[in-house]
Amino acid sequence: MDxxxxxxxxxxxxxxxxxxxxxxxxxxxxxxxxxxxxxxxxINGVAILLPIAYGLGxxxxxxxxxxxxxxxxxxxxxxxxxxxxxxxxxxxxxxTTLDGNPMAxxxxxxxxxxLSAVASFAGGTFAVIxxxxxxxxLAGFAVTFGPADYxxxxxxxxxxxxxxxxxxxxxxxxxxxxxxxxxxIGIDANTGVPRYTFGLPDILAGIxxxxxxxxxxxxxxxxxxVEHQARGTLKSLPVxxxxxxxxxxxxxxxxxxxxxxxxxxxxxxxxxxxxxxxxVAYGTEKRISDKDGTFGTGDVRGLxxxxxxxxxxxxxxxxxxxxxxxxxxxxxxxLLGALLMFNIQPGPMMFAQRPEVAWGLVASxxxxxxxxxxxxxxxxxxxxxxxxxxxxxxxxxxxxxAFIGIYTIVGNPHDLFMITGLGIFGWFLRKLDxxxxxxxxxxxxxxxxxxxLRRALSISGGDWSILLSxxxxxxxxxxxxxxxxxxxxLGRRARAAAAREAAMH
Amino acid sequence: MANRIFAxxxxxxxxxxxxxxxxxxxxxxxxxxxxxxxxxxxxxxxAILCLLIILWKPDEEAFDVTRHVWFRLTAAVALLFGYAxxxxxxxxxxxxxxxxxIVSAMxxxxxxxxxxxxxxxxxxxxxxxxxxxxxxLPEGELIAPLFEISQQGES
Numbered sequence: 001m002d003x004x005x006x007x008x009x010x011x012x013x014x015x016x017x018x019x020x021x022x023x024x025x026x027x028x029x030x031x032x033x034x035x036x037x038x039x040x041x042x043i044n045g046v047a048i049l050l051p052i053a054y055g056l057g058x059x060x061x062x063x064x065x066x067x068x069x070x071x072x073x074x075x076x077x078x079x080x081x082x083x084x085x086x087x088x089x090x091x092x093x094x095x096t097t098l099d100g101n102p103m104a105x106x107x108x109x110x111x112x113x114x115l116s117a118v119a120s121f122a123g124g125t126f127a128v129i130x131x132x133x134x135x136x137x138l139a140g141f142a143v144t145f146g147p148a149d150y151x152x153x154x155x156x157x158x159x160x161x162x163x164x165x166x167x168x169x170x171x172x173x174x175x176x177x178x179x180x181x182x183x184x185i186g187i188d189a190n191t192g193v194p195r196y197t198f199g200l201p202d203i204l205a206g207i208x209x210x211x212x213x214x215x216x217x218x219x220x221x222x223x224x225x226v227e228h229q230a231r232g233t234l235k236s237l238p239v240x241x242x243x244x245x246x247x248x249x250x251x252x253x254x255x256x257x258x259x260x261x262x263x264x265x266x267x268x269x270x271x272x273x274x275x276x277x278x279x280v281a282y283g284t285e286k287r288i289s290d291k292d293g294t295f296g297t298g299d300v301r302g303l304x305x306x307x308x309x310x311x312x313x314x315x316x317x318x319x320x321x322x323x324x325x326x327x328x329x330x331x332x333x334x335l336l337g338a339l340l341m342f343n344i345q346p347g348p349m350m351f352a353q354r355p356e357v358a359w360g361l362v363a364s365x366x367x368x369x370x371x372x373x374x375x376x377x378x379x380x381x382x383x384x385x386x387x388x389x390x391x392x393x394x395x396x397x398x399x400x401x402a403f404i405g406i407y408t409i410v411g412n413p414h415d416l417f418m419i420t421g422l423g424i425f426g427w428f429l430r431k432l433d434x435x436x437x438x439x440x441x442x443x444x445x446x447x448x449x450x451x452x453l454r455r456a457l458s459i460s461g462g463d464w465s466i467l468l469s470x471x472x473x474x475x476x477x478x479x480x481x482x483x484x485x486x487x488x489x490l491g492r493r494a495r496a497a498a499a500r501e502a503a504m505h
Numbered sequence: 506m507a508n509r510i511f512a513x514x515x516x517x518x519x520x521x522x523x524x525x526x527x528x529x530x531x532x533x534x535x536x537x538x539x540x541x542x543x544x545x546x547x548x549x550x551x552a553i554l555c556l557l558i559i560l561w562k563p564d565e566e567a568f569d570v571t572r573h574v575w576f577r578l579t580a581a582v583a584l585l586f587g588y589a590x591x592x593x594x595x596x597x598x599x600x601x602x603x604x605x606x607i608v609s610a611m612x613x614x615x616x617x618x619x620x621x622x623x624x625x626x627x628x629x630x631x632x633x634x635x636x637x638x639x640x641x642l643p644e645g646e647l648i649a650p651l652f653e654i655s656q657q658g659e660s
Contacts, residue, residue, distance in 0.1 A: 174555035188541035191532040392612035408640040416589035450544040462538030
């Protein structure tokens with residue numbers, strides 16, 4: 001407890017520094033904007049703005065605070081277009097359309113927006129509090145992990161990724177492997193042997209992380225926008241003067257509490273982010289409280305549950321990233337890559353070695369939550385107007401921002417061709433139902449995975465049984481098996497139940 | 506069908522990756538049991554297995570891109586490559602004005618508004634990034650001499 005309090009004190013002294021405070025505000029504002037624009041989700045927003053944030057030359061904690069604010073704000077902003085346009089701003093806000101849009105159509109847009117802002121705030125704050133309690137303890141435990149345990153942890157992370165993300169397990173696994181393979185390009189750090197460089201000096205140090213991220217996410221998103229280019233502007237419902245009432249909060253307080261817990265713990269699991277959390281929270285809440293069948297017609301509880309859950313999940317997915325160095329979602333994988341660019345190795349030692357970064361980030365999330373609530377309640381009308389920015393301006397703007405970001409790093413115009421090429425590859429992957437998060441996760445974790453495997457085998461002198469010699473790794477392999485088998489088993493049972501029901505009728 | 510073609514292309518690339526991993530990569534001297542070649546070998550086997558599964562049992566879904574959309578996508582990609590090609594020679598301001606105007610016009614903005622967007626994005630973007638945020642953007646080989654002349658005129 002003492003370490004938590006003194007850590008938070010360090011953190012707040014960083015986060016409340018006027019400059020960092022301003023960055024939190026800017027990040028939250030920009031993030032809300034990005035989240036609100038339909039199609040441009042948190043992951044694409046963070047990807048496009050990451051090189052620019054890097055190019056500004058801030059201290060690591062400041063740059064990270066800015067990026068975390070953007071990520072956080074984007075999770076907040078997703079609800080605005082869900083409610084007003086019935087088009088989710090990002091994957092985590094899909095469930096918000098179910099009850100949020102009917103409320104807005106019934107002339108209660110203001111009430112829906114303010115209630116969801118409060119629910120997001122509650123979910124987000126709950127997650128940050130749990131995070132500051134859990135993270136140091138988890139980091140303290142993770143210090144005892146040896147290389148073999150890290151290998152097991154990675155296997156668990158990829159197993160839960162494969163089973164929970166995307167439609168096809170094989171495609172997710174292949175995606176992660178493509179990411180790992182991309183990470184092998186460059187000089188091998190242990191022996192100095194160049195791998196897959198084909199004599200090109202540009203990639204001796206490996207393919208730049210920023211190029212992969214901006215190409216696969218930013219540019220692929222741009223091509224998707226071009227593909228789905230919608231004629232005319234979307235029609236936004238007006239924001240009225242209605243506001244959240246005490247009675248709404250009283251009706252939803254347990255909903256918000258339940259959804260926050262669900263969201264936080266689902267967020268912690270590697271690979272599962274806000275979209276899974278909000279779907280599970282909505283489903284659970286529907287089963288528990290939908291006695292009159294009002295869910296889907298503008299029930300306040302159906303609106304509060306997914307919003308509290310997706311913001312809690314955004315906080316939860318930061319926990320494994322900060323304590324183990326294993327990101328819980330695609331967006332946190334990008335944040336992890338950002339840390340690596342500043343020469344900070346995320347993981348158990350970060351709380352001890354770079355407390356100003358680790359705790360500063362945690363504290364900035366407290367501040368960010370409050371800032372988002374303050375920004376969102378009065379300024380929601382402004383964000384609502386931004387929704388109607390036509391796609392034909394947004395699309396070239398993405399390319400311009402991506403080019404600025406990539407060019408400013410080293411000033412090499414070849415990188416601009418690289419991101420465009422990767423964007424085409426990413427567009428094909430998306431078109432064929434591959435999810436891109438596993439690729440970036442594989443790319444970020446590739447070096448760590450390989451190093452730990454090689455170190456473990458060096459310790460044992462080439463004996464592979466070291467990977468199974470320890471209860472911690474055995475437990476992790478067991479969990480990995482469980483996350484793969486459980487969904488298959490549940491799916492089979494559900495199908496069997498459906499078949500039986502069909503046979504009865 | 507699209508799944509199979511894509512998997513086949515990836516398989517060719519992965520086979521190339523595997524061949525290099527199994528034949529070319531070698532450390533001149535090595536103390537550790539796993540050298541630089543082991544990890545790529547493991548990865549290539551996993552990737553090949555995944556690709557064979559996809560080839561054997563591809564997802565059934567139509568690759569619904571009409572000829573019109575293909576045309577638009579190709580045009581967008583060509584414009585992006587053009588933008589990248591002209592980024593340094595023309596400089597940020599001119600190339601962005603061109604790119605912004607053409608793309609927004611192609612995607613349905615009226616000509617005048619597209620031009621307005623391009624000009625604003627080029628000039629405001631340059632001022633914002635270079636003067637305010639101190640980022641490094643190309644002035645342009647064509648423009649740079651003009652700057653120098655105007656500076657000489659002042660001094």
